[in-house]
Amino acid sequence: MNLTTRSERLTGRIFLIALVVVTLLPFLSMLSAALQPRGTVPTGLAWPSDPQWGNFADAFTAANMGALLKSSALIVAGVVPVGVLIATMAGFGLGHLRVPGGHLAFGLLLLGLTLPFEAVVTPLYYQMRDLGLLNTRWAIILPLIGLYMPFAVFWMRAHFINVPRELSEAARVDGSNTWQLFWRVHVPLARPAIASLTILLFLWTWNQFLLAIVLVDDATKRTMAGALGAFQGQWGTDLVLLCAGSLLILTPTLIVFLIFQRQFIKALLQGSVKG
Amino acid sequence: MTSALGSAPAGSDTASRPGRGDTRAPVRPHRKRWGRTVRWSGWLWVLPALIMYGVFVLRPLVLTMQYSLYDWNGIGAARWAGLDNYLTVFTDRDLLKIISNAFILIIFFSFIPVLLGLLVASLVRRITTGPAGTMVRTVLFLPQVIPLVAAGIAWSWVLSSNGLVNQALRAVGLDGVTRAWLGDFDTALPAVGVIGTWVMLGLCTILLITGMSKIDPSLYEAARIDGAGPVREFFAVTLPSLRQEIGICLTVTIIAALASFDIVYISTSGGPGIQTTVPGLEIYRLAFSQRQVGLASALAVVLMALVLVCVLPIQRLTRGEK
Numbered sequence A: 001m002n003l004t005t006r007s008e009r010l011t012g013r014i015f016l017i018a019l020v021v022v023t024l025l026p027f028l029s030m031l032s033a034a035l036q037p038r039g040t041v042p043t044g045l046a047w048p049s050d051p052q053w054g055n056f057a058d059a060f061t062a063a064n065m066g067a068l069l070k071s072s073a074l075i076v077a078g079v080v081p082v083g084v085l086i087a088t089m090a091g092f093g094l095g096h097l098r099v100p101g102g103h104l105a106f107g108l109l110l111l112g113l114t115l116p117f118e119a120v121v122t123p124l125y126y127q128m129r130d131l132g133l134l135n136t137r138w139a140i141i142l143p144l145i146g147l148y149m150p151f152a153v154f155w156m157r158a159h160f161i162n163v164p165r166e167l168s169e170a171a172r173v174d175g176s177n178t179w180q181l182f183w184r185v186h187v188p189l190a191r192p193a194i195a196s197l198t199i200l201l202f203l204w205t206w207n208q209f210l211l212a213i214v215l216v217d218d219a220t221k222r223t224m225a226g227a228l229g230a231f232q233g234q235w236g237t238d239l240v241l242l243c244a245g246s247l248l249i250l251t252p253t254l255i256v257f258l259i260f261q262r263q264f265i266k267a268l269l270q271g272s273v274k275g
Numbered sequence B: 001m002t003s004a005l006g007s008a009p010a011g012s013d014t015a016s017r018p019g020r021g022d023t024r025a026p027v028r029p030h031r032k033r034w035g036r037t038v039r040w041s042g043w044l045w046v047l048p049a050l051i052m053y054g055v056f057v058l059r060p061l062v063l064t065m066q067y068s069l070y071d072w073n074g075i076g077a078a079r080w081a082g083l084d085n086y087l088t089v090f091t092d093r094d095l096l097k098i099i100s101n102a103f104i105l106i107i108f109f110s111f112i113p114v115l116l117g118l119l120v121a122s123l124v125r126r127i128t129t130g131p132a133g134t135m136v137r138t139v140l141f142l143p144q145v146i147p148l149v150a151a152g153i154a155w156s157w158v159l160s161s162n163g164l165v166n167q168a169l170r171a172v173g174l175d176g177v178t179r180a181w182l183g184d185f186d187t188a189l190p191a192v193g194v195i196g197t198w199v200m201l202g203l204c205t206i207l208l209i210t211g212m213s214k215i216d217p218s219l220y221e222a223a224r225i226d227g228a229g230p231v232r233e234f235f236a237v238t239l240p241s242l243r244q245e246i247g248i249c250l251t252v253t254i255i256a257a258l259a260s261f262d263i264v265y266i267s268t269s270g271g272p273g274i275q276t277t278v279p280g281l282e283i284y285r286l287a288f289s290q291r292q293v294g295l296a297s298a299l300a301v302v303l304m305a306l307v308l309v310c311v312l313p314i315q316r317l318t319r320g321e322k
Helices: A004-034 A054-062 A065-097 A103-115 A118-130 A138-162 A166-173 A178-189 A191-206 A211-214 A222-237 A240-257 A261-274 B002-006 B025-041 B043-067 B084-091 B091-124 B131-145 B148-158 B164-171 B189-211 B217-225 B230-241 B242-256 B262-267 B279-288 B295-319
Strands: none
Touching: A004 A054, A004 A240, A004 B091, A004 B189, A054 A118, A054 A166, A054 A222, A054 B230, A065 A103, A065 A178, A065 A191, A065 B043, A065 B131, A103 A138, A103 B043, A103 B295, A118 A211, A118 B043, A118 B262, A118 B279, A118 B295, A138 A191, A138 A211, A138 B164, A166 A178, A166 B043, A166 B091, A178 A191, A178 A222, A178 A261, A178 B025, A191 A240, A191 A261, A211 A222, A211 B242, A211 B279, A222 A240, A222 B262, A240 A261, A240 B131, A240 B148, A261 B131, A261 B189, A261 B230, B002 B230, B043 B295, B084 B091, B091 B164, B091 B189, B091 B230, B091 B242, B091 B279, B091 B295, B131 B189, B131 B295, B148 B164, B148 B189, B189 B242, B189 B262, B217 B230, B217 B262, B262 B279, B279 B295
């Protein structure tokens, strides 16, 4: 480290700063467009002489933000707790209880780890139609839980496999059954792994686009990302409103990200390492 | 998978065979009883996850394979087509172009972010831990947190005729180069690729810098004492030590490139012509607007296989030996 020359370190810094600027520019460009008067043709990046903050209020109404937030929240509430719970249970069964033949189940799950959603979306459409669930939030919730299982079980199993078995044996001597063992000993110990998984599933659900546009027509029953797609379709020609609306739709994720940024970054880094 | 199994605590092998004795005498009677009854009932813990996976992933997956052997418009009766759909996928000029588009996107989604990330990582080595470091990390992760749809909308604006890119080009006198980047026949696919680069670059950079900070500094000292310059040092120390991180970056980004959908759907809808159409988008179009469910499913199976063919060797190379 000390041997790195000064000029090399300086070049590195400059690259890093350039990277930060490039990452931020699209957001700033959108903000500058969103603040122009309605009906004008904005250019790339120009601070408006008279910023129209009211555009955001217009976009809030046009995008029906209240309904969208509620819909996304309902979908997340349907997917994340159930997904995390059953993945934790399965991870416990495969990683700690080591059920006989468990490696077969695990191998089957690994198959799905690299599966593109496009590969199953067509049959899912017909399956949901037959179940009478098309155009309901269930059509997004149920498949997402299933589609997350490969990663989620893989993730929780990786945690449980490293928990010493003696821990359970000690608790057994105290006379607790597996159920109590799971809730009293293992879930509290698995909290960091569960927290990261929760963050990742929240993010992936909130941002899910393909299933939302295929399985649900009504934008107010979709995820945020799916709704944003519909918003673009409807307001694509009104650039000012489109930029304002897009920024608005981004805001909830950004706020949650900024509050939990440490956990998010940790989860995303670990998530990609294990995935 | 092998590495995860390899790290299993000792004794797990014996424990997975019910009834076989354990060397640790004091807990033996207890373990045996637990061994028999709990092991099989342990499946109850795995079952809910397996059922959801089976019903909403495996079943559709098998159906995709089944559909791919039929000629079906999604409504009427399906007609057995054998391997005709696959033949079409591999011979139709448009479909071949669409598949090759996905591979061109790999350059932008994977290679450029990894190479740039390596460059930055090897120069920075570690981000300062203070507030500046946190800020850099937070900003570089923004593209990972927002929906890809939003990235698509933002960049459609940046790359449009009045957008930031053209504004910058005009400012330096390159008026002749300006164009609607996503609408131009020649630049549309690279322009879509640039959006992918933007999304992936931060993640790769941070992953590589994190890996970089774990390299033992004495390796660099040794290299310098041997008279290695920065370039040889990079190839002798940095690159081999980062093998695992590079593997992760490549895996994640190649899957994102091959299975891309959101960005393309929003920024170009596959146009102009089929210049930016990717398999994911074509599957959607074939299945839901063209009503060629069989062909869409064959393409889906091919896409799935392509992802595996690209990703598995990387996994083997970067993880297998460790």
